[in-house]
Each structure stands twice: as C-alpha cells, then as structure tokens.
Amino acid sequence: xxxxxFKYEDRLVQFAGECxxxxxxxxNDPAGRYYGDQILRSSGSAALNYGEAQGTTTSKDFIHxxxxxxxxxxxxxxxxxxxxxxxxxxxxxLTFLLNEAEELAAIxxxxxxxxxxx
Numbered sequence: 001x002x003x004x005x006f007k008y009e010d011r012l013v014q015f016a017g018e019c020x021x022x023x024x025x026x027x028n029d030p031a032g033r034y035y036g037d038q039i040l041r042s043s044g045s046a047a048l049n050y051g052e053a054q055g056t057t058t059s060k061d062f063i064h065x066x067x068x069x070x071x072x073x074x075x076x077x078x079x080x081x082x083x084x085x086x087x088x089x090x091x092x093x094l095t096f097l098l099n100e101a102e103e104l105a106a107i108x109x110x111x112x113x114x115x116x117x118x
Contacts, residue, residue, distance in 0.1 A: 008107060009054070012047040012069075015100050019043040019076070022093050031088060039079050046072040046104070059115050066115070070108040077101040 019039050026032035046069045053065035080098040083089050 008104075008111075009047075009050060011100075011104060012050050015097070015104060016043045016047045018093075018097060018100075022089065022097060025093075026083075026089055031086060035079050035083055035088070039076055042072045042075040042079065043101075046076065059118070063112055063115050066108055066112045070105055070112065073101055073105040073108060077105060 023036035023040055026036045049065050049068045049072065053062055053069065056062040056065055077098060080094055080101060084091075084094050084098065
C-alpha cells in the first residue's frame with residue numbers, strides 16, 4: 001500500500017496522515033463522525049506525544065510520555081476494530097491501518113520496556 005517507513009517518528013506521522021485520509025471517506029452519519037473524530041484525535045495525539053517524549057530529560061518523563069503514546073495507539077486500534085465490526089469504511093484500508101496501529105503499539109511498548117530496563 002505505502003512504502004514502509006522505518007524511522008518511528010515518521011511512521012507515526014504517516015499513520016496520523018493516513019488516518020486523516022481514511023476518516024475523510026467515512027459516512028457523514030453519527031457513527032462515521034463519532035469514530036472518525038476519535039481516530040483523528042487519538043492517532044494525532046500519538047504522534048504529538050512522541051514528539052514530546054523526545055524532548056524529555058528523565059527516564060521517568062520519557063516512560064510517561066511513551067505510555068500516553070501507547071494508550072492513544074491502543075485507543076485508535078479499538079476504534080478501527082469497532083468500524084471493522086460495523087462494516088464501516090474501506091475494508092482494505094481499515095485492515096492496513098489496524099495492522100499499523102498494532103505494530104506501532106508494539107514498538108511503543110518495547111521502547112517503554114527497554115527504558116525501564118536501562
């Protein structure tokens with residue numbers, strides 16, 4: 001679908017951008033608006049909080065910000081699962097974004113674990 005990006009920040013930015021494109025295609029009904037707005041907020045928040053995590057000065061602050069990134073990615077993932085269950089949105093794009101949310105969340109969790117162990 002897209003060229004694979006390996007820099008984590010760039011992946012988060014690309015993910016948030018792809019979520020924007022996806023949400024523009026959702027129906028203009030209560031479900032489409034509600035979950036679209038939620039996906040926009042949580043996917044964008046993950047990218048923005050990662051930017052903040054890079055500026056932290058302590059491990060504790062980094063872990064806290066990365067925990068927010070992880071929480072937002074999990075929230076985005078659940079919203080995609082709900083849309084998938086409700087058969088709302090392009091199935092292929094939804095599957096791609098759901099998988100990307102899961103991969104990004106796994107990377108975030110690993111970054112938190114590595115920082116805790118260091």
